[in-house]
Amino acid sequence: MSALKTPLQRGIAAWLVFAIVMVVLPHLVGTGVTRSFVFAMYLAIFAISWDVMSGRTGYISFGHPFLIGIGGYTTALLTYHLHWPLYFSIPTAVLMTMIGGTLFFFPALRIRGTYFALVTLAFMELIYGLVQVIAPKVTGGTRGLSGLDSLVTGAIPNYYLALVVLLILGFSMWLLIRTHIGTALSAIGMDEDAVRASGINVTKLKLFTFMLSAFTAGLGGALYVHYLGSIAPRALFDVGFLFQILVACLLGGAGTITGPIAGAFFLTFLLEWLRPYIPGSERFLIYGTFALILYVMQPNGLHELIRLGIKRLGLLAPGRRAS
Amino acid sequence: MLEATNLSKSFGGLQALRQVALRVEAGDSIGIIGPNGAGKTTLFNVLTGELKPDSGQVFLDGMAIDAEPIHERVKLGLARTYQVPRPFADITVRENIRVSMLKDSITFMLKLTWDDEGERQLAESVGFTSQQLEQLPSELAMGDLRKLELARTLATNPKVLLLDEVFAGLTYGEIENISNLLIEYRKSRGTTYLIVSHDLKALEPLVDSVVVIHGGGILKQGTFAEVVNDPEVQDAYLGTG
Numbered sequence: 001m002s003a004l005k006t007p008l009q010r011g012i013a014a015w016l017v018f019a020i021v022m023v024v025l026p027h028l029v030g031t032g033v034t035r036s037f038v039f040a041m042y043l044a045i046f047a048i049s050w051d052v053m054s055g056r057t058g059y060i061s062f063g064h065p066f067l068i069g070i071g072g073y074t075t076a077l078l079t080y081h082l083h084w085p086l087y088f089s090i091p092t093a094v095l096m097t098m099i100g101g102t103l104f105f106f107p108a109l110r111i112r113g114t115y116f117a118l119v120t121l122a123f124m125e126l127i128y129g130l131v132q133v134i135a136p137k138v139t140g141g142t143r144g145l146s147g148l149d150s151l152v153t154g155a156i157p158n159y160y161l162a163l164v165v166l167l168i169l170g171f172s173m174w175l176l177i178r179t180h181i182g183t184a185l186s187a188i189g190m191d192e193d194a195v196r197a198s199g200i201n202v203t204k205l206k207l208f209t210f211m212l213s214a215f216t217a218g219l220g221g222a223l224y225v226h227y228l229g230s231i232a233p234r235a236l237f238d239v240g241f242l243f244q245i246l247v248a249c250l251l252g253g254a255g256t257i258t259g260p261i262a263g264a265f266f267l268t269f270l271l272e273w274l275r276p277y278i279p280g281s282e283r284f285l286i287y288g289t290f291a292l293i294l295y296v297m298q299p300n301g302l303h304e305l306i307r308l309g310i311k312r313l314g315l316l317a318p319g320r321r322a323s
Numbered sequence: 324m325l326e327a328t329n330l331s332k333s334f335g336g337l338q339a340l341r342q343v344a345l346r347v348e349a350g351d352s353i354g355i356i357g358p359n360g361a362g363k364t365t366l367f368n369v370l371t372g373e374l375k376p377d378s379g380q381v382f383l384d385g386m387a388i389d390a391e392p393i394h395e396r397v398k399l400g401l402a403r404t405y406q407v408p409r410p411f412a413d414i415t416v417r418e419n420i421r422v423s424m425l426k427d428s429i430t431f432m433l434k435l436t437w438d439d440e441g442e443r444q445l446a447e448s449v450g451f452t453s454q455q456l457e458q459l460p461s462e463l464a465m466g467d468l469r470k471l472e473l474a475r476t477l478a479t480n481p482k483v484l485l486l487d488e489v490f491a492g493l494t495y496g497e498i499e500n501i502s503n504l505l506i507e508y509r510k511s512r513g514t515t516y517l518i519v520s521h522d523l524k525a526l527e528p529l530v531d532s533v534v535v536i537h538g539g540g541i542l543k544q545g546t547f548a549e550v551v552n553d554p555e556v557q558d559a560y561l562g563t564g
Contacts, residue, residue, distance in 0.1 A: 008435060180425055180432035187422040190411040197371075198423045199397035199479050208429055 008178060010110055014258075015171055016298050022163055034155045038227065040268035041162040044168060045220035047248040047260035052173050053213035055184065055255035057206065058189035059109060063120030064245055066104070066127055069236040071097040071221030073131065076231045077138065079149050086151050090222045096209055097218025098103040105214075109206050112192075121242075128237035144232025151226050158227055165260070166221060169216055176212070185209060186255065240284070247291045253301025262302045267291075324349040324515050325401070325483050330369055330379035332362075332539075332548050335413040339365040339375070341539040347483070352509060354547070357536035358560055363519045364406060365484050366536065370517075371403050372396050379475045383483070394427065400482030406519075408468040412459035416471060417442055417456040423475035435525040450500055466497030473501070477508070479518060483515045490522040505529055523551065535559065 004010045007111065027033045046068060054061045057085055074093035078084040086136075087128065108119045131139050139145070184205055186196045196202050225231045235241070244267060252263025273282040298305055325347040331438050339362045347353055353362050362520065368374040370381055372393045381388050383399055387420060397557040411419050420442050425432065446456055449470040460468060469489055476484065486505070490498050508514060520526040526533075526547075533550045535543040537559040550556055 094545075108450070140401060175435070179435055181361060181429070184425055186414070189523045190413060191409055193373075193393075194409050194411065194475075195422065196393045197397060197403065198395050198425060198475065199402075200425055201392075201394050204427075280395070303519055321467075 011174070011178075011258075015167075015174070017232055019167055020041045022167075026159050031155045034159050036268060036272050037265075038155070040159050040265045041159075041166045042220060042224045042227070043248055043268055044261040045162075045166055045216060045242060046222055046245050047219060047252070047264045048166075048170055049213050049216035050200050050245050051249050051257055051260045052176070052216065053253060055249060055257075055260070056177070056185035056189050057209070059112070059206070060117045061105075061120045061213075062117045062211075062242060062246075063105070063123040064217060065237050065242050066120070066124040067097055067101045067217035068221035068224070069124075069127060069233075070100045071218035071235055072225040072231050073139065074218075075222040076145050076148055076225050079226075080145050080147075080302070081138065085225060086149055088217070090151075090226075093222040094215055094218040097221065098214045099271050101214040101217070102207075102210070102249055103257050105210060106207060109203075109210065124237050125241065127231050131237070140232070142233060144230060144235070146230035148229050148231065150229055151223065161223070162227070165219065169219070170257060170261055172264055173212070173216070177257055181205070181209070189255075219274070225278035247287070250295055250316075253303030256301075256303045259301045259303030266302060324351070324384060325370070325517070326382040326385075327370065328380050328382075328495050330381070331377045332365055332369055332374060333377060336479035340369065343536070343539070343541055345377070345519060345534065345541075347515055348422070349482075349515055350513050350516065351532075352530045354533040355517060355519045355536060356521070356523065356526070356550075357542070361536040362539040364487060367403055367487055367517075367519065369440075369486060371401060381455070383436055396479075397479050398427065401485070402476045402479045402481035402483070403485035404469075404472045404476050404487055404531060406488040406491065408465075408472040409492075410468060410475075412460055412469050415457050415459055416446065416451060416463070417461065419471055420445055420474055420478065420510075423478035445474050445478060449477070449504060454528060456533060458491065465492045466494065466500065469493065469497070470504075473504070486516060486518045487522075488519055488521065490520055490525045495511075498522070502529060536546075 003011055025037065035074065046064065049067070049237045050061060050064050074096040075089040077088070078089040078092060079086060105121050107118065108116055111119060132142050136142075152158055177185070184195065184200060188202060188205070192202055221236075221316060248263035249260040250263070250266050251261025251266065252261065270287055270290065274286055278286065295301070325345070327345040330340050330345075331338070331342040336341055343366060345364075345366075355366070357363055365374065369376045372388075372391060383396070383401055388396055388399065388401075411422060414422075421437060424438065424441065442515055443453065443456065447453075451467070451470060451471070451474070455463070455467065460471065463471065473489070487502055489505075493501065494560060505516070506529065509516060516529070518526060530547060532545060533547050535550055535553075535556050542559055543553055543556050545553075
């Protein structure tokens with residue numbers, strides 16, 4: 001490990017190892033596990049989207065399904081009714097998420113703490129209602145739309161599609177929080193007014209990271225519905241779905257990007273492993289309890305546990321505080 | 324350099340500022356004194372843009388800055404320290420200084436490297452030792468917290484520095500340190516100071532003149548000696564007037 005001196009170099013090396021393992025993986029496991037990984041990767045993309053905006057700033061979003069839903073519904077409607085090719089409908093969906101999300105979320109960034117969380121939660125519930133009431137013939141109402149086009153078919157092609165998106169988004173966001181922007185976002189989470197007093201336009205920064213978050217949510221959402229081949233309001237605008245994203249982030253370690261990815265994988269496979277023993281929704285109770293215990297024991301999440309583990313193995317230079 | 328005209332501000336029924344007019348020339352150092360609740364901090368808050376005045380205007384370098392938000396005023400050279408130091412609690416002294424040295428530009432912020440040397444120099448210029456750089460604010464004494472507050476403010480290269488009770492809660496040794504630092508800094512940069520302090524003894528060597536605020540208005544203005552010997556001012560402080 002002597003060539004890997006800085007935390008940045010060690011991080012990039014870890015990303016490389018992760019990428020290689022993930023590329024090889026589908027050749028080692030069965031189709032069922034591969035499909036679970038696809039779900040894990042989409043959950044990881046949604047968790048990244050949440051983490052960019054909320055992980056450091058303290059603006060806890062309860063409305064990310066709302067953003068993901070804009071992306072999902074836009075591409076679903078364009079392809080289902082207007083027969084747009086996916087190559088046009090998906091970028092349009094991303095753009096719509098960024099525009100639509102800005103119209104709703106950005107005004108909400110003026111309020112803080114619990115109020116922000118509640119207002120964003122209200123957005124999600126609002127659109128859940130609207131999708132069913134306004135033009136149910138177009139949106140498919142409560143039952144949603146099925147038989148949507150797919151970008152690629154089969155477990156393995158879908159796996160690699162999700163992997164490429166996850167690696168590009170994950171790595172760029174991970175780099176981003178290592179720049180001065182990450183530092184500024186952490187500072188906003190601690191004392192927004194003090195950041196302003198250092199001559200920083202906090203609003204511009206929040207808007208910037210919000211755009212990145214919406215981009216990620218829109219892209220992930222659009223690809224996800226084409227992977228599923230269907231879309232329904234209760235599958236997306238749902239507190240259960242929201243909590244999976246939140247738990248993945250908190251369990252993994254909010255504000256680190258890699259933590260939420262780890263959290264998403266952990267959560268997906270925890271639920272999969274529990275399925276044979278507890279087929280009903282009671283297993284969500286188990287994961288909730290599990291998440292709570294882990295969170296109380298290590299509030300900085302899996303990310304911190306892994307870091308401490310590596311440190312104990314002597315791979316990390318001692319005495320350095322993580323920045 | 325800094326001018327305020329006709330500033331008024333009330334909170335509900337309480338008139339915190341009444342028609343305050345203030346003119347500070349470049350390089351001046353002016354003390355602002357007055358009993359508790361006189362409106363000193365409100366005046367600062369209005370000058371920095373944290374509060375909007377009910378009436379009146381603020382000019383910096385001859386330019387009206389009333390429409391400028393806080394961060395723009397800071398970039399124009401108007402910076403302040405807070406009466407109660409407010410460091411970023413979860414990060415080290417070095418990282419606190421790092422945040423204050425950020426430039427307000429997304430493209431400029433997209434950098435992975437840090438100015439370690441600049442951070443160290445700024446920290447040392449206010450008297451931090453290199454070990455203290457890696458300490459958390461919770462491990463610092465009050466005097467060091469004030470130093471950190473000062474370092475973070477100096478990072479913005481202020482032309483006008485508003486210092487709110489920089490000596491409160493400090494030991495004599497710490498007061499002397501901070502005082503010397505402020506004198507040195509002013510000598511080398513020609514920075515304009517506005518200093519709020521209850522500690523008149525500490526204030527005296529730092530200021531060219533003193534403004535007394537009482538009940539939201541300016542009661543007296545003059546040299547330190549003129550003002551403290553004024554019977555009206557003494558009455559205001561002792562509450563016999």
